[in-house]
Amino acid sequence: MIDYHKIKTVRFRTPRLEIYPERIRHNTAAIVSQCREKGVAVASVTKVTSAHPAVARAMVAGGAEMIADSRIENLWKLRQAGFTGPFMLLRLPTMSRAAEVVEVADISLNSSLTTMQALAEAACMQKRTHRVIIMIDVGDLREGVWPDKAVELVKQAAALKGLEVLGLGCNLACYGGVIPSETNMKLLVDTVKACRAASGLALPVVCGGNSSGLPILAEGRLPAEVNLFRVGEAIVLGRNVIDRSPWQGTRQDTVIAVAEVIEAEVKPSMPIGDRGQDAFGETQEFIDRGLRRRVICNIGRQDVVVDGITPVEDGIIVLGGSSDHLLLDVHDAKRDIKVGDEIAFYPGYGALLALSTSEYVQKVVIEG
Structure with a gap:
């Protein structure tokens, strides 16, 4: 101060609220470097600062591969500030705003076939291809279909014109406070493999969750198939979200x-x-x-x-x-x-x- x-x-x-972008850039660069060493890309999450453009610029300068936010309004704010994306919408889309989702977000997280049908229709109307990551619930009990329903949902989504099923993802350490582990990460990876085998799709993205996945990555226990994290708090606040201790190489x-x-x-x-x-x-x-x-x-x-x-x-x-x-x-x-x-x-x-x-x-x- x-x-x-x-x-x-x-x-x-x-x-x-005083915002120090250079310090956030430093944190982004540190975490992006740690993740890249393990073959994991970073989608930097801006929602905790209401997508303040200075924060988003710092994240991009620090090497983040994409910007992610839970609010449509925040993604619009960033587009109007001159950011070109790619943008990921984190909160499951509402059917009533499907057209906006397709217009403002390159990728969205989904668990409902009905919603994806609305997104597909909007994408066709806009002559675009909207990419989706289908969410799997591996135990935290927030969004995501149960693993045994994933294969059928992936096949149904892949059949929708206007959509591309980019991969699968999960959420942890939010509602239920469930910590990423070798067990739940293996469940995610096994579900991806089953979906690939049944659908013939590449499903190149395996999103292992949020900032809570950094400890298992640092410890070398993250499956090699996991290749994307959504990271917000660890970048913006420099904290290990499991216990709120300072995260290695970052500022608080x-x-x-x-x-x-x-x-x-x-x-x-x-x-x-x-x-x-x-x-x-x-x-x-x-x-x-x-x-x-x-x-x-x-x-x-x-x-x-x-x-x-x-x-x-x-x-x-x-x-x-x-x-x-x-x-x-x-x-x-x-x-x-x-x-x-x-x-x-x-x-x-x-x-x-x-x-x-x-x-x-x-x-x-x-x-x-």
Whole structure:
């Protein structure tokens, strides 16, 4: 973070999200290199920053083979910013927007024959060929057909004019938190082989999941047939998504949230009076630390996941927040924090997702 405490003229408003593209480029290059050594291509995922063009440019500069996002709107944003793709749509398409999917995305992930029929019809209308990766559920229980249904679905999809079945993929460590393993990767590969044998298709792409696949790749346990990962958090935040430890060769100071102090007072650490639920219908627990110096910052749960941010400075404790306020204990901070001061935070994945989406948070790109 730039030391704004030493700058008399405020250059940026608060709250804001500072984005450091060169650091993201560094992370992209590191992960792309690690993957290429094992024969794996990288689709860089931009969704956690709402497809900020500066982030996408950094990923492309770092060597990403394609850009992927879950939102049609984000892919449009990148096309309008001058990016030419290839683009991958991560969330399963809706039938109602099939024509848009075909127009904006080169590849989409699919598990429904009905949806792929709509995509095929839209592709024919637009005189295009739309490529699909059919998703297989290997245990995480989010999207994907069960492996024993894959062969029939691949054959049915391959028969649709306007579509090209590019390969198969899976998703892990999202809904169910299931970690990529030799067992579930073998299940994916075996399913691909069965589909190839039954359909006669090449099915060149075997997508082994997201950032959670990097550890098994680094350990040399990833099957050689897996040749594509969708990587977002490990690039943008430099984290091993299995345990959120720093990922080898990456930086973790790629994005920083900054809020401004709007109140600074010494107050008790326990609320006074009968208590019920808070504004979000939750019952909070408090620790009695006695009288403490506390501050309120101008950001809240409408903008950020409060328990997903870590103060950059030592001696600051995140107490909680309401929709518009963030409460901090700064009693042990190394500086005397006053009204008007700024406090910086490292956001986790959920916090960054919210910060990027909130229109109340200014996005500031800092080069160098």
